[in-house]
Amino acid sequence: MTGRLAGKIALVTGVGGGIGAVAAARFAAEGARVVGCDLDADGAARTERDVRAAGGDIHVMGGVDLGDAEQARAWVDAAVAVHDGIDVLYNNASTQRFAALDVLSVEDWDFTMRNELDLVYYTVRAAWPHLRSTGGGSIVNVGSIAAIRGVEFMPQNAHSTAKGGVIALTLQLVVEGGPHGIRANVISPGLVETPNTAPMLADPPERLRRLVLDRIPLGRHGRPEDVVNAAVFLASDESSWVSGAHLVVDGGGSVLG
Numbered sequence: 001m002t003g004r005l006a007g008k009i010a011l012v013t014g015v016g017g018g019i020g021a022v023a024a025a026r027f028a029a030e031g032a033r034v035v036g037c038d039l040d041a042d043g044a045a046r047t048e049r050d051v052r053a054a055g056g057d058i059h060v061m062g063g064v065d066l067g068d069a070e071q072a073r074a075w076v077d078a079a080v081a082v083h084d085g086i087d088v089l090y091n092n093a094s095t096q097r098f099a100a101l102d103v104l105s106v107e108d109w110d111f112t113m114r115n116e117l118d119l120v121y122y123t124v125r126a127a128w129p130h131l132r133s134t135g136g137g138s139i140v141n142v143g144s145i146a147a148i149r150g151v152e153f154m155p156q157n158a159h160s161t162a163k164g165g166v167i168a169l170t171l172q173l174v175v176e177g178g179p180h181g182i183r184a185n186v187i188s189p190g191l192v193e194t195p196n197t198a199p200m201l202a203d204p205p206e207r208l209r210r211l212v213l214d215r216i217p218l219g220r221h222g223r224p225e226d227v228v229n230a231a232v233f234l235a236s237d238e239s240s241w242v243s244g245a246h247l248v249v250d251g252g253g254s255v256l257g
C-alpha cells in the first residue's frame, strides 16, 4: 500500500460487513487511523480484530444504530474523541427493504428512509461542527445506480428514493461546506458482490442475468475493492479540489438505455 491516507482520521460507518469491512481494512492499510461503527456488534468486533491483526490502526464500536439521531451523535462524538479530530467521514452504512410499490408497507418505506437517508443526515449533522472546527475534511457518501435510473430486475422504489436523497443532500453539503473547507462527494455503485449478494450472483436468476449482468460493458459485476478504490481517492488529498462529484462505479452499465 502507498500511504495515500497517511495520518488521516477516518470515520467509517457500517464496517461490520460487506463493502464497509473492506473499506476499513483498505483505509487502515493506506495509513488512516480508522474509527468505525456498525449496528452489528459481532461484525464490528470481527472487523476490528482482523484489521488490527493486519497491523492497522482501528477502533470500532458495535451496536450503534445510526438511524437514531442521538446514537449517531454519541458515536460521532466518541469517534472524534479517540484521536481528537476528524478528517474523513465515509457514510457507507445502510439497510433497506424491497417490495413492489403497492406491496411495500408504509413501515417498510419508513424503515428504508430511516436506514438509508436519515442516518446519513444524522451522522453528517453530528460531524459538521467537528469538521468545521478542524478546518474542514472530506465527506464520502454512498448513493446507488438505483437512484439515477429505473431498475427492472427487482422493485427498488424506497431504496431508489432514499439514495436519490443522499445524492441531493451531498450537493447541498458541497455548497454549505465549501466555505469551511468541507468537501462532499458521492459514489454510486452498481451491483457489487458482498456476502449478502454473493448467493444471488453465484446463481443469478435469469431475469437478473439478462437485465443487469449481461448488460455491463466491462463484463463483470462489481467487487468491494472497486467501490473502495473510489472512496480512497475521494478521502485523500488527491481529490482536494473535488467536491460535488458523483462517481458512478458500475462497469459502465448505467450508460445503456
Ligand SMILES: NC(=O)c1ccc[n+]([C@@H]2O[C@H](COP(=O)([O-])OP(=O)(O)OC[C@H]3O[C@@H](n4cnc5c(N)ncnc54)[C@H](O)[C@@H]3O)[C@@H](O)[C@H]2O)c1
Residues within 6 Å of the ligand: 013, 014, 015, 016, 017, 018, 019, 020, 037, 038, 039, 040, 043, 064, 065, 066, 067, 091, 092, 093, 094, 095, 115, 119, 142, 143, 144, 145, 188, 189, 190, 191, 192, 193, 194, 195, 196, 197
Ligand atoms: N452491494 C451492492 O450491490 C451495492 C450497490 C449499490 C449501493 N450499495 C451501497 O453500498 C453501501 C454498502 O453496501 P453493502 O452491500 O456492503 O451492504 P451490507 O448490508 O453488506 O453492509 C452494510 C452495513 O451497514 C450496517 N448498518 C445498516 N444499518 C445501520 C444502522 N442503522 N446503523 C449502523 N450500521 C448499520 C449493517 O449492519 C452492515 O454491516 C450501502 O450504502 C449500500 O446501499 C451497495
